[in-house]
Amino acid sequence: MDRLAYVARRLLHMVPVVLGVTILAFFLIHLIPGDPARTLLGIRATDQAVAALHERWGLDKPLPEQYGLFMKRLAQGDLGDSLFYRRPARELIVERMPATLWLLGFGTILSILIAVPLAMLAAMKKNSLRDQAVRAIPLVGLGMPQFWVGIMLILLFGLKLGWFPVGGYGHGFGGHLRSMFLPSLTVALAISPILIRSLRASMLQVLESDYVATARSKGIPEWRVLTRHALRNAVVSTVIVLGVNIGFLVGNSLVIEIVYALPGVGSLMLGAIFNRDFSVVQGVALVYGLLVVFIYLATDVVHSLLDPRVKLD
Amino acid sequence: MRGVRPAKRWWLLVGLVAVLALSACGGDEEEAAPPPPAAETAAADTGGAAAEPAPAPEPAPAEGPQPGGDVVIARVADSTSMDKTSVFDNESIWVFQQVMESLFAVTPDGKDVQPWLAESYELSDDQLTYTIRLRQGVLFHNGQEMTSADVKFSIDEASAVTGGWEWINAAIKSIETPDDYTVVITTKYPWAPLLADLALFNNGIIPNGYAGQTKEEFYEAPIGTGPFVWDHWTKGQDLKLVKNGSYWQEGKPYLDSVTWTVVGDDNTRILQLKGGQIHVNEFPPFSSIDDLTNTPGVVMTLFPSTRTDYLLFNHNKKPLDDVHVRRAISLALDRQAMVDSILFGHGEVAKSFMPPQVPYYDANSPGLQFDLEAAKAEMAQSSVPDGFEIEYLAEAGDVTYEAIAAIVQDSLKPLGIEVTIKKLDPTTQFQEVQKLNYEMSHSYWTMDIADPDELVTFAIDPDSGAHSFFTDYRNEEAIKATKAAQATFDPAERQALYSEVQRIAAEDAFMVFLYHSPYRYAYSDKVQGFVVYPTGNYHMEDVWLQQ
Numbered sequence: 001m002d003r004l005a006y007v008a009r010r011l012l013h014m015v016p017v018v019l020g021v022t023i024l025a026f027f028l029i030h031l032i033p034g035d036p037a038r039t040l041l042g043i044r045a046t047d048q049a050v051a052a053l054h055e056r057w058g059l060d061k062p063l064p065e066q067y068g069l070f071m072k073r074l075a076q077g078d079l080g081d082s083l084f085y086r087r088p089a090r091e092l093i094v095e096r097m098p099a100t101l102w103l104l105g106f107g108t109i110l111s112i113l114i115a116v117p118l119a120m121l122a123a124m125k126k127n128s129l130r131d132q133a134v135r136a137i138p139l140v141g142l143g144m145p146q147f148w149v150g151i152m153l154i155l156l157f158g159l160k161l162g163w164f165p166v167g168g169y170g171h172g173f174g175g176h177l178r179s180m181f182l183p184s185l186t187v188a189l190a191i192s193p194i195l196i197r198s199l200r201a202s203m204l205q206v207l208e209s210d211y212v213a214t215a216r217s218k219g220i221p222e223w224r225v226l227t228r229h230a231l232r233n234a235v236v237s238t239v240i241v242l243g244v245n246i247g248f249l250v251g252n253s254l255v256i257e258i259v260y261a262l263p264g265v266g267s268l269m270l271g272a273i274f275n276r277d278f279s280v281v282q283g284v285a286l287v288y289g290l291l292v293v294f295i296y297l298a299t300d301v302v303h304s305l306l307d308p309r310v311k312l313d
Numbered sequence: 314m315r316g317v318r319p320a321k322r323w324w325l326l327v328g329l330v331a332v333l334a335l336s337a338c339g340g341d342e343e344e345a346a347p348p349p350p351a352a353e354t355a356a357a358d359t360g361g362a363a364a365e366p367a368p369a370p371e372p373a374p375a376e377g378p379q380p381g382g383d384v385v386i387a388r389v390a391d392s393t394s395m396d397k398t399s400v401f402d403n404e405s406i407w408v409f410q411q412v413m414e415s416l417f418a419v420t421p422d423g424k425d426v427q428p429w430l431a432e433s434y435e436l437s438d439d440q441l442t443y444t445i446r447l448r449q450g451v452l453f454h455n456g457q458e459m460t461s462a463d464v465k466f467s468i469d470e471a472s473a474v475t476g477g478w479e480w481i482n483a484a485i486k487s488i489e490t491p492d493d494y495t496v497v498i499t500t501k502y503p504w505a506p507l508l509a510d511l512a513l514f515n516n517g518i519i520p521n522g523y524a525g526q527t528k529e530e531f532y533e534a535p536i537g538t539g540p541f542v543w544d545h546w547t548k549g550q551d552l553k554l555v556k557n558g559s560y561w562q563e564g565k566p567y568l569d570s571v572t573w574t575v576v577g578d579d580n581t582r583i584l585q586l587k588g589g590q591i592h593v594n595e596f597p598p599f600s601s602i603d604d605l606t607n608t609p610g611v612v613m614t615l616f617p618s619t620r621t622d623y624l625l626f627n628h629n630k631k632p633l634d635d636v637h638v639r640r641a642i643s644l645a646l647d648r649q650a651m652v653d654s655i656l657f658g659h660g661e662v663a664k665s666f667m668p669p670q671v672p673y674y675d676a677n678s679p680g681l682q683f684d685l686e687a688a689k690a691e692m693a694q695s696s697v698p699d700g701f702e703i704e705y706l707a708e709a710g711d712v713t714y715e716a717i718a719a720i721v722q723d724s725l726k727p728l729g730i731e732v733t734i735k736k737l738d739p740t741t742q743f744q745e746v747q748k749l750n751y752e753m754s755h756s757y758w759t760m761d762i763a764d765p766d767e768l769v770t771f772a773i774d775p776d777s778g779a780h781s782f783f784t785d786y787r788n789e790e791a792i793k794a795t796k797a798a799q800a801t802f803d804p805a806e807r808q809a810l811y812s813e814v815q816r817i818a819a820e821d822a823f824m825v826f827l828y829h830s831p832y833r834y835a836y837s838d839k840v841q842g843f844v845v846y847p848t849g850n851y852h853m854e855d856v857w858l859q860q
Binding site: 032033034035037038039040041042043045046047048049050052053084085086087092095096147151154155158159162165166167168169258259260261263264267268270271274275276 | 387390391393394396401402475476477480529547548549550574575576577578580581584585587588590737738739740741743744745747756758778779
């Protein structure tokens with residue numbers, strides 16, 4: 001019950017945050033110079049045509065009034081129409097959401113699959129050769145830009161070995177799984193170094209604690225000590241690190257979406273910014289904002305599930 | 314106990330994911346596995362083809378066109394809308410041109426138009442009335458036959474929009490339909506570019522009354538007479554058209570379908586082509602042309618285009634109103650060096666503001682070329698012989714445009730001209746230029762129709778709405794010749810007028826004509842008959858895939 005009440009309270013706290021996101025999203029894109037009508041009409045735009053479009057889109061009204069309209073529509077779940085695609089921005093975002101969610105979800109899972117075994121391997125024998133090797137991974141991993149890693153993975157697994165498609169999203173679940181593997185791996189390679197470092201450190205701490213010594217003295221096999229006793233306790237702080245990084249990744253998925261030609265929200269956002277497609281930019285910013293807030297909330301809840309000592313208040 | 318369960322779930326999840334990951338590696342048979350690397354697909358006989366200006370040396374096929382096959386074209390950006398009357402981006406235009414066709418079509422050399430859905434035409438003696446005979450038995454994709462009523466509806470529709478291409482139809486006074494296969498178009502004044510205007514995509518022919526749909530519904534899945542029929546469009550991902558089995562050109566199209574995908578990253582498009590995932594890579598960067606030319610199985614072709622890049626002068630800003638200053642700057646720029654460094658040699662220095670692929674281009678136009686001594690002599694005669702400071706507005710984030718800015722800055726130093734580069738994001742830069750809120754900047758042009766008037770009026774007539782290509786250049790003689798050419802039907806007379814305009818524009822150096830650059834396409838050597846016209850469009854009904 002406590003947890004439910006906590007979630008409800010956190011959701012309530014989200015209201016001002018979301019309001020702040022709408023204000024930022026709306027005014028930032030409106031304040032930078034650039035006129036969607038001129039972008040749309042191109043080099044042959046006439047002043048009359050520009051004025052006609054402004055009127056049609058309501059851009060001739062004062063900014064606060066436009067914001068009011070935006071909020072009024074938002075309350076009804078309407079993000080407005082995309083100025084370029086001439087369709088509701090909500091529809092566009094919903095269409096693009098699956099690819100981005102795939103990327104985040106699959107990427108997170110792969111990063112856990114990479115980080116957990118490696119961190120355990122390193123923590124088992126502190127300062128051993130394999131520990132040194134694993135500790136070097138974050139240094140290398142964090143030093144490689146994602147777009148470069150992406151291209152390298154495509155070159156190797158897509159072009160040379162032909163195991164995976166060279167970019168694209170694929171069709172159907174199997175197609176998505178195959179197409180999203182390399183992009184998600186790129187994401188995983190970016191997050192897992194941080195996870196490895198955090199998990200290794202807390203594993204080492206836990207492995208030195210009394211209850212692990214007790215477990216060992218009872219003759220429990222080492223792998224069981226590691227998985228049942230050490231990892232479970234060590235993973236708690238790593239969950240926080242993971243949550244923060246997924247939040248960070250939401251904004252960074254853009255680069256990966258471009259390199260892998262994924263029809264995600266990030267690439268939609270990029271085009272919308274260049275075209276000053278206001279409704280889409282506002283909509284995506286809002287969705288990103290919500291996504292990050294929800295991921296942080298989920299992180300806290302998972303944290304409390306893993307560690308009963310964590311009080312949710 | 315409660316504490317243990319999550320850990321168990323945790324490992325269950327990991328196990329499940331491992332299985333999924335493995336199955337991902339194993340591959341999904343339904344999904345088209347990438348064909349073997351291009352190197353294995355025996356293409357040595359084409360020699361990789363040449364990155365020479367087209368006509369490209371197509372590999373000689375053993376037999377004629379083969380039917381069947383699905384071609385995938387990858388481009389940088391997605392289409393935005395299929396509304397032919399008011400869409401400006403090429404990614405949309407080049408797609409819907411396969412669906413909706415016009416009465417006339419641009420010839421492959423880009424210099425003329427030929428009857429397309431029209432069969433023939435006659436011009437009245439007063440040069441005001443065009444009587445156009447329509448091709449009979451042409452069917453729309455819904456099976457209905459095209460008649461004059463559809464033609465009238467389509468052209469009227471294109472003229473009636475605001476904020477679209479309606480200005481191209483400004484000369485049309487009325488359209489009449491004496492019978493099902495005859496259309497009579499009357500113009501308000503003698504208007505030589507009319508057939509070229511009718512060939513523009515905005516005048517594509519669609520069924521009368523949108524075949525019973527609303528305009529919005531219609532352009533969600535447009536119907537035309539073209540070689541390909543609308544299939545689907547997943548925005549941001551792919552747009553697919555399928556073969557029109559009852560196309561009026563017998564035996565065509567050859568392909569079963571054409572799909573356009575969106576691949577924003579230049580490198581990824583190149584890798585997809587090499588990996589066989591796509592057939593055509595639209596606009597690989599200039600830096601990759603040599604590599605693609607030497608890639609087995611890939612044909613790299615540079616099609617002559619009408620793209621011409623310019624440096625703009627704002628004539629309202631001193632001292633750019635001084636013709637000697639403009640000439641000095643124009644003479645101080647080494648255009649060949651720009652072509653070599655920016656286009657990696659794959660371009661041509663410009664001698665006229667008109668591209669060579671436009672009718673009435675004058676190869677003898679006296680466009681100024683690099684000559685530093687002459688530049689210094691011009692400066693000495695100018696109002697600012699000791700030089701001056703000026704701001705150059707550049708598009709940020711684009712290697713090409715930033716390189717142009719740097720070259721300009723460097724080249725003008727010997728004249729004592731100190732250039733400060735101000736970088737703005739491309740959208741903002743373009744708008745500042747349109748508002749004449751700049752001193753010097755960069756822009757470019759591509760033709761949409763096979764008649765020079767579109768460009769010449771835009772660039773020379775300050776009252777046309779574009780302020781003489783956003784420069785506010787005004788030369789009464791040139792304006793007079795431009796207007797006269799619009800009403801001149803005799804080719805020799807028209808040539809004389811346009812040569813005159815090009816001469817004046819070059820001598821006035823009203824902007825710097827930098828270079829003409831080609832359309833870059835890299836495609837699989839299995840793709841045959843793929844030709845890009847100077848206006849940028851291509852006819853997919855002529856394309857076939859070697860099996």
